[in-house]
Every structure is written in structure tokens, then in C-alpha cells.
Amino acid sequence: MESDGNDPSVVVRRRVIARFIRQYRRVESARKRVPENPVGLKLTFEEQRLSAGLKVEDAMHRLVIGLRPFLQKESGIELRDVFAALKEHRPEGFFSEQEIVDFDAAMKALEEEGSGLHCDERAVTRREAYDYIADGGYFDEKDEAVEFLKGLEGGPALSLLRFHFFSVSLDALHIASWLYGCMQEPATGRAEVHGETSPIQGDCIFCRKADGGFTSQDHVFPESLAGDDEVLPRGYVCDRCNAGPLSGLDEVLVNFAPIAVQRVFYLPFTKKGKLPHARVGALSFEKRFPRVIRIQSGSNKNVFADPKPLPDGMVGHTLRMEVKANWRQLARAFFRMALNVIAFRQGRERACAPEFDAARRFILEDQDFQGYFIIASQGKPTPEVQVRVQDAPAATLVTLSVYGVYGELNLQETPLSGDVTEIAREAAEKGFGMIPLFGEPVPLVPVVPENPA
Numbered sequence: 001m002e003s004d005g006n007d008p009s010v011v012v013r014r015r016v017i018a019r020f021i022r023q024y025r026r027v028e029s030a031r032k033r034v035p036e037n038p039v040g041l042k043l044t045f046e047e048q049r050l051s052a053g054l055k056v057e058d059a060m061h062r063l064v065i066g067l068r069p070f071l072q073k074e075s076g077i078e079l080r081d082v083f084a085a086l087k088e089h090r091p092e093g094f095f096s097e098q099e100i101v102d103f104d105a106a107m108k109a110l111e112e113e114g115s116g117l118h119c120d121e122r123a124v125t126r127r128e129a130y131d132y133i134a135d136g137g138y139f140d141e142k143d144e145a146v147e148f149l150k151g152l153e154g155g156p157a158l159s160l161l162r163f164h165f166f167s168v169s170l171d172a173l174h175i176a177s178w179l180y181g182c183m184q185e186p187a188t189g190r191a192e193v194h195g196e197t198s199p200i201q202g203d204c205i206f207c208r209k210a211d212g213g214f215t216s217q218d219h220v221f222p223e224s225l226a227g228d229d230e231v232l233p234r235g236y237v238c239d240r241c242n243a244g245p246l247s248g249l250d251e252v253l254v255n256f257a258p259i260a261v262q263r264v265f266y267l268p269f270t271k272k273g274k275l276p277h278a279r280v281g282a283l284s285f286e287k288r289f290p291r292v293i294r295i296q297s298g299s300n301k302n303v304f305a306d307p308k309p310l311p312d313g314m315v316g317h318t319l320r321m322e323v324k325a326n327w328r329q330l331a332r333a334f335f336r337m338a339l340n341v342i343a344f345r346q347g348r349e350r351a352c353a354p355e356f357d358a359a360r361r362f363i364l365e366d367q368d369f370q371g372y373f374i375i376a377s378q379g380k381p382t383p384e385v386q387v388r389v390q391d392a393p394a395a396t397l398v399t400l401s402v403y404g405v406y407g408e409l410n411l412q413e414t415p416l417s418g419d420v421t422e423i424a425r426e427a428a429e430k431g432f433g434m435i436p437l438f439g440e441p442v443p444l445v446p447v448v449p450e451n452p453a
């Protein structure tokens with residue numbers, strides 16, 4: 001048991017380790033699908049000309065995407081950062097002297113070894129090769145990298161760079177799996193670095209019961225949308241709620257058409273380590289590579305309208321789709337996130353306060369709630385979840401924007417006084433739908449965010 005739980009640097013290190021573990025497990029599941037020798041480079045020398053061919057197994061792309069954060073400084077879980085967090089977090093001697101030397105040597109090889117290519121008399125390292133491919137179109141499009149690759153088109157160098165791109169990723173996989181292994185080793189007393197060993201005390205913030213089992217952590221926002229950073233400690237949400245009504249609400253949110261489509265555009269991979277896909281009516285959206293999405297329509301209707309030339313020579317289209325949703329279910333999903341946010345920011349005790357009991361019954365049992373869910377009929381696509389909490393007398397107002405789908409709610413029951421129809425009409429004029437969470441469902445203005453493409 002640790003007494004340093006409130007030290008911010010400890011919290012940060014723990015978060016790095018927990019995030020690394022989650023990411024590594026995704027990578028593991030992607031790795032299982034990769035066959036032996038997934039990358040083949042063939043060099044031929046004919047008539048004084050060298051040519052190179054590269055063959056890459058499809059499953060390899062999924063793996064490379066999963067490994068990306070381990071190679072990216074700004075991800076927060078770059079390999080050196082994870083190593084440092086573990087070294088500082090654990091008592092003296094977690095890593096032996098030899099292991100520290102080995103880790104450094106492995107990282108140096110990844111970062112400094114030459115690729116065999118020279119550019120303007122300068123040797124290009126393997127790591128630079130990785131960055132050129134990554135920034136030159138695979139993950140990103142940075143001018144310098146794009147130009148550099150353009151200069152190599154048609155020659156064997158491009159294949160060689162791509163080969164290093166994959167081999168650096170595989171190096172990162174080896175180092176990551178060694179780090180992960182260190183955390184699991186029982187013999188050295190290093191086991192379960194990530195696991196909390198203290199007993200769970202207190203009630204689940206949703207059912208207020210203590211007997212539902214507490215084996216997992218709950219993400220504040222559905223993990224498949226963004227929420228890898230913000231995780232409630234084990235013991236806040238019970239397994240019974242998590243696997244029961246709450247998981248159903250996550251599904252509702254993730255499959256809500258405007259969110260489902262954007263997820264395919266913005267999310268590098270799903271929590272199972274697969275490339276995301278979504279189906280909205282007759283349309284299917286499938287991510288094939290990090291920057292390639294295939295959209296197929298099962299009907300003859302042309303879903304692409306208003307072709308517009310773009311400055312980069314491509315043609316933009318507006319994508320039209322009809323959005324059908326169960327608004328009440330969607331509201332419950334938003335309420336669920338809102339209560340998570342309260343627990344995350346203000347603590348379990350606050351989240352368990354009796355003024356949220358009606359919200360709890362609404363979330364878990366779909367009981368009527370004297371209140372409204374307000375949802376914007378237009379949204380600007382953004383690949384993130386934003387949230388704001390305002391505490392007022394007898395009101396806890398939470399506004400959430402999930403991938404640009406904007407919702408507002410009060411976690412406390414407050415029957416509206418005055419002419420509700422009039423208020424609803426005014427809200428509609430400003431582009432907001434007001435969904436009563438009691439009585440008969442009411443038809444509402446549809447939510448249609450702009451096309452994120």
C-alpha cells in the first residue's frame with residue numbers, strides 16, 4: 001500500500017504506466033494477427049541498376065499504428081518516458097544496472113543506427129527513415145518529409161526507407177514487450193506494478209452498492225472514443241454496472257451516427273487494436289490505412305453531393321445521411337459520462353450525494369427524470385471530448401461535447417416552471433433540441449453535424 005497517492009508527480013507517473021499497459025495490450029492483440037516475416041525487402045541488381053521491392057503483410061499496418069505512441073515524444077508514453085516513470089516510481093533497484101545499460105543500448109540502436117542511405121553526404125539514421133515515412137504521408141503530411149520522399153520516387157531508396165519504417169516499429173515492439181514483462185515478473189518482486197493492492201472500500205457511484213465486484217477501472221469517457229487518459233480508480237464503478245446497463249449506454253453513444261462516423265475518421269484504432277469501422281444506415285465506413293477510409297453505400301442513392309474543388313487538387317463532397325436515434329438512450333449515455341466526470345474531478349463522495357440519486361435511477365434503470373436533455377442540432381467535428389461542470393444552488397450543470405455532438409444537462413432534478421413549450425420553441429430557433437426525460441417521447445429536430453472529411 002502506498003501513502004503517496006496525493007503527490008502529483010506520483011499520480012502522473014502512475015498514469016503513464018497505466019496508459020502504457022493499456023496501449024501495450026492493444027498492440028499485443030494486433031501482434032497476434034501478424035504472420036511470420038511480415039515485411040520482406042527484395043533487392044535486385046540488374047544492368048547496373050539497383051531496384052528494391054517491399055512486401056508488407058496487411059496485418060502489419062495495424063501493428064505499426066498501435067506502436068506509434070511508443071515512438072512519439074508527445075504521446076506521453078514514448079518508451080523512454082515509460083522507462084523513466086517506472087524507474088522513478090519504484091523503489092531503488094527495480095531495474096538492475098545491467099538492465100539500464102541494455103535498455104539504453106536498445107534505444108540507441110533504434111535512434112542512431114544508420115539506415116545505409118545517404119542524402120547530400122549525410123547519413124540518414126533508421127529513426128530518421130521512420131520519421132520521413134511517418135510524416136510524409138503515413139501518419140501525417142509535413143511539407144519537408146513529403147518533399148524529401150518525392151525526391152526519391154522511382155528509385156530503390158524509397159523502399160529502403162519504408163523497410164526501416166517497419167523495422168524501427170518492430171524494435172519498439174521488442175523494447176515495449178520487455179518493459180511490459182518487467183512489470184509482470186513475480187520472481188523479482190516487480191509483479192503488478194500497475195495493480196492497486198489496497199482493499200476497495202465504499203460504494204459504486206452508480207448503484208451505491210458494495211457487492212458488485214470491483215475488478216476493473218472505468219474510463220470517464222468510453223475508451224473507444226478517446227478516454228485513455230482519464231480513468232476512475234478501481235472501486236468507483238462496480239463490475240455489475242459496468243458489464244450491465246453501462247456497457248449498453250457506451251454502445252449507444254459510440255454508434256450514434258455523427259459520432260460513429262467521426263470515430264472512423266479520427267481514431268487510429270479501436271480498443272481491441274483493430275482499425276475502426278462504422279455502419280450508418282446503408283453506408284459503411286472503413287479505415288483501411290491511417291489516412292485511407294473506404295466509404296461504401298449499400299443503396300443506389302448518391303450520398304455525395306456538392307462537389308467542390310479544394311486547393312490541394314482534391315475534390316470535396318458533402319456527405320448526407322439521415323440520423324435516427326433513441327434520444328432518451330443518448331441522454332442516459334450523456335448523464336452517465338457526467339456522473340463519471342463528477343467522480344473524477346470532485347471525488348467519490350460527491351458523486352454519491354443524494355441529489356444525484358434520481359440521475360442514477362435514470363442512468364441504470366431508465367426511470368423517468370424530471371429534467372431535460374439539451375442537444376445541439378449542429379456541431380463542428382472535433383476529435384475530442386470536452387466537458388464543463390458548473391455547480392449552482394440546486395443544480396449541477398454539465399455540458400459535454402463528444403466529437404462535436406454538444407449536449408447540456410442538469411444532474412439534479414429540477415422541474416421547469418413557466419411555459420415549457422415556449423422555452424423549447426426558443427431553444428429550437430437557436431438550434432437546440434430539448435428532450436424531456438419523463439413522459440412520452442417527443443419528436444425532435446435531427447442532429448446533423450457537418451461532414452468531417
Ligand SMILES: [Zn+2]
Pocket residue numbers: 204205206207208209212237238239240241242
Ligand atoms: Zn454498481
